Amino acid sequence: MNSQINSYKKHIVYTFLLLISTLNVLFAQASKKIDWKKDLEVYKVSLEQKHINLYHSVTKEEFLEEWNSIYNNLNSLSDAEIILKLMRLTRRVQDGHTSVSLRNMSTHRYPFEVEYISNKWHIVKISKEHKSVLNSSLIAIDDVPIKEVSTKVSKVAQFVENKYSQVVRTGSYMNISEVLHALNITNKKQEATFTFIDASNKKTKITLNALEADASNFVHQTIGVPEITKPNNPKFPYLWFAPIKNTQAIYIHFESYPPFTAMQNFGETVVNYISQHQIKNVIIDMRNNGGGDLYVGTILAYALNLADSVDWENGVFVLTSNKTFSAGTSNTALFQQLLNAKVVGQPTGSNPTGYQDMDEFTLPNSKLIITYSKRKFNLSNTVTQGIQPDVQLNYNWNDYREGKDNILQWVIKQLK
Known part of the structure; x- marks a missing residue:
């Protein structure tokens, strides 16, 4: 009997010690702080080493002054405050590919x-x-x-x-x-x-x-025009084409970039359709193109140039918006040059001449992802705030809420 009691007591003590040990680990993890000093050092050194020209718009002195202000006040800042300050500092670099990404953070969005x-x-x-x-x-x-x-x-x-x-x-x-x-x-x-x-x-x-x-x-809320019907089950939901009813035109929806060989196949299919139907006008919709591989986009330009029925003087249009970004902007500029395209819509959200080609690194403790530019592209003779359209049109809310695409409607009217 005594041996059973002693065994039971030992089991209770062991369980209690195990519980205490577990709680200590949990509390240690909960109270563990991010080593922001190390992260800030990696942030600064890595950006200076990896970015093609970190100080193209902000002076080194200005950047380091703000960096030092964050670094020297870490003990009085919460994690959220530090991240916000890093976001503000990174914005001072003034290129859209150099940013603090929240991709690794546990964030929540209102629906x-x-x-x-x-x-x-x-x-x-x-x-x-x-x-x-x-x-x-x-x-x-x-x-x-x-x-x-x-x-x-x-x-x-x-x-x-x-x-x-x-x-x-x-x-x-x-x-x-x-x-x-x-x-x-x-x-x-x-x-x-x-x-x-x-x-x-x-x-x-x-x-x-x-x-x-x-x-x-x-x-x-979606918008569209009755003259264009999206094909059923396109290979890529972000890249497809369709005829424009009652015109000699096609519409190319170019929202993102497929692999290189897939774009070759797509371009061949488009050119065959143009040749078979003697298409004269081409509309390339880049309004929601957030970027990708601009060299893949040039494959489309190469393919379209093979279509002799197109009106190469006045028949090619590219639609842009404030959401046209990165390679989407670069390809728009190239389509102007290679396809003699007229740009219609809103100014693009990135600049044709500027710092692009994004890469990234991760801060070791917070796991924040920092992106940066590796290249500089010069696709216009002058530095502009986005590509300025030949015909600037904005969305009209009265049309938008009724599902009407007033910008695309304007272009189609020019074809009739």
Whole structure:
């Protein structure tokens, strides 16, 4: 009996010690701080070594002064505050490929997306349970006016190269809960109240919770024209072409880049179609092209140049927007030169002459990803804020909310 009691006591003691040990480990992990000093040193040294010309727009003295201010005050800053300060510092480099990426961070997004159209932040995508506010405009977050919200967010939004991409990136960061809370816009980390106003000036307040992953139960506003029908099951949803009804034209939807050989095959298919149907006009839609391999894009230009039926004097159009970025901008500039294309739409979100070709490194402790530019491309004779269209057109919200693509409609009218 005594031996059983002693055995039981030993088991209790062992279990207690194991529990204490486990709790110590857990508390040690919870209280473990990121070695930001090491990360900041790696950030500075790596950017100076890897970027083709880190100080092309900000002086070394200015950059290091701000870097030192962060480094010397680390003990008084939270992790979120440090990340925000790094984001502001990185923005001073002033090229859209040098940025602090939050890809490795555990971030949450409120279930909506906004577009800045006709001087308002409109809801173009939202969770189905709140579909009643689709197409409304966002006017406040936790009672902070949207102008103040956008101003604060615009100063830390990343992948910004000019004033056009700044607006786009501001919108894409406006639903990240950690960013909003760190900027003292929201009161809670993952919950906020959003105020919307519809076309009849009716205001609606909705409290939303931020989500860790993208949900699939969304409704969103899409735009198009009746003359163009997307083919069923295209090989690439981001690269396809279709005839434009009642014209001698084709529409090429070019949103992203396939592998090199796939673009060769695509170009061959397009040229065969052009030749068989004696197509005279080509519209290449680059409005949502965020970048990729610009050399793959030149394969399309090479293929199109083989089509003799095209009106090479006045028959090629490229559509651009503030979302046209990186290789999308570079290819637009090349299409102007190689295809004699007329650019229609909004100025591009990146510059044709500037620092591009993005690579990255990871900070060892925080795991923040830092991107940087490896090359400089000169695709225009003068340095401009984006490619300025030959015909500048903006989205019209009255058309947009009804699903009408007024920019594409304008081009098609020129063909008839």
